[in-house]
Amino acid sequence: MxxxxxxxxxxxxxxxxxxxxxxxxxxxxxxxxxxxxxxxxxxxxxxxxxxxxxxxxxxxxxxxxxxxxxxxxxxxxxxxxxxxxxxxxxxxxxxxxxxxxxxxxxxxxxxxxxxxxxxxxxxxxxxxxxxxxxxxxxxxxxxxxxxxxxxxxxxxxxxxxxxxxxxxxxxxxxxxxxxxPTDPHVIECAERFRAGALGNLSMVKSFYYGGLFGDPPLTDTIESRLRSLVWVNDTAIGGSYHVNACIHPIQAMMWVLDKVPVAAAGISSIRRTNPHGDSHDMFGITYEFDDGLLWTHTGRHARGLTGPDDPLATCEFLGDAYMRIGYGGRALIRGGSHHYPGGSIDNLYAAGAIRxxxxxxxxxxxxxxxxxxxRMAIDSCLATILAREACLRKGFMTMDELLQENRRIEPDLTGLKS
The missing domain is CATH 3.40.50.720 (NAD(P)-binding Rossmann-like Domain)
Structure with a gap:
């Protein structure tokens, strides 16, 4: 393509x-x-x-x-x-x-x-x-x-x-x-965090462990890529696995922190068998905020098992206390003055959409x-694009550089029906 x-x-x-x-x-x-x-x-x-x-x-x-x-x-x-x-x-x-x-x-x-x-x-x-x-x-x-x-x-x-x-x-x-951000337990955790529940925040981390979508051989046009989420494999159509899928914990982390990263460093690769799209599917990323806070993110888009208690996506906050939210699993705060036993994040895919x-x-x-x-949708989208581009360079990139570069990526629509 x-x-x-x-x-x-x-x-x-x-x-x-x-x-x-x-x-x-x-x-x-x-x-x-x-x-x-x-x-x-x-x-x-x-x-x-x-x-x-x-x-x-x-x-x-x-x-x-x-x-x-x-x-x-x-x-x-x-x-x-x-x-x-x-x-x-x-x-x-x-x-x-x-x-x-x-x-x-x-x-x-x-x-x-x-x-x-x-x-x-x-x-x-x-x-x-x-x-x-x-x-x-x-x-x-x-x-x-x-x-x-x-x-x-x-x-x-x-x-x-x-x-x-x-x-x-x-x-x-x-x-x-x-x-x-619509789940009641996640909301409660976020409110306690903003009230100082974690004290001095030392670092944050997140992951997204999801599956793959079909990636069949390319054809003369991209028409065959427009079905069944095949397009997630193509950067010019779906943005990449990181931009399309990892954006869930990226957005949630930024929503809780009320911060936007100023830089990202990372490396990524394609590990799926017989790939045809250009999107990478494995990501190791570190984001940096303007106050020096570091955020590590791991993205794994593959078939196979992960940990027995791992939901699709999780954000963890490490400070004087510990907080976890996710796309499933349990939201909670351990320790500190705002301890919250939390609760199960149930059926978020449907429940969140319904809300x-x-x-x-x-x-x-x-x-x-x-x-x-x-606003947070645009900011989190830019943050995922920043990490995608840093990973493609196998290095470090600032948000300033990303915005100045202003790289446009366009799908080839040749041969498609108007």
Missing amino acids: NRHESFDEPKSNGGFGRREFMTGTAMLAASAAVGKVATVRATAADAPERKIKLGVVGCGGRGLWIARLFRDHGGYEIHAVADYFQEVADAAGQELGVEPSRRFSGLAGYRRLIDSGVEAVALEAPPCFFPEHIQAAIEAGLHVFVAKPVAIDVPGCRQVEAAATKAAEQQQCFLVDYQM NIATFYQDVVAGNVANLTV
Whole structure:
């Protein structure tokens, strides 16, 4: 598969250097409320006030799965669907009760969906398309619910940043579907951490131990890579395993710490058998913060067993006391003045999405456009891109250097249906 790369000069306006980027992270402080708000809204007993006309872009595995959750919420009407593959759009539309005339396909299917009379969109396509889809939806005046990561490169993050600014100006809701900050036990740990539960924090660490997705031989076009999460293997489509999957603990760590790393060092490799995509699948990374705090992250994307008690992803905080949160397992704090026995993080994949769908509904009907998830979504995406690029260089890279380089990575869309 061909990949076209370019190095764009950062724009003097509309873009951000590290100073603007770090200033923007002040919004992370407000994001401390994200999980608590999501949990409260998801448990509200009130019946939906009205139906929101929703369009779903990307109707494969997770796209159809999350469309069912929107339908089951009761406050949404699935008005239109779009997928690159017409048969996928038709199957989803038939199940969800969408008229055949509002089942769109091809690369431009999302534009026809936007023009079909929807009020909001749920975006579940491969992430290389998210910046374009987000921008088009915001420009059309729609509310946006989107999966992670929001982009695969720095220019994409800048595009999402600009769209988010416009959404706020136009009073549109914009929610990025991260699940870990919605769990009640994780929220309790985060609040105790911010109240000083760990005392002097010495270091933090995280891991993501997940499986692989199919990586079949390349074909004449990337069409075959757009199904069944094959695209996670391709940096130009999915951003890489680190950007697409490890972003779960990366985002959660940054959310708790209210910090953005200023540099990363690492090394990575491909260890899966018979690879065809270019994404690395093993990562050893150290992030550095501006106060000297170090954060080690290990990413393992492979078949086979891990430890008997290891959830999919975990963040650990080591100070005068110890704290752990994760995508499963148990959230807890041991020792110190804010000891918390915690509890089990249950069914987060579904429960977190359900809470976010409820929050999105309430934001739209109430006109709440604080959009607290967006800043941390952009920041954590940039942090994963920083580590990916440092690992490819087998060395050290600062956030300043990443933003200045502004490397664009584009998928080769030659031969695809419009």
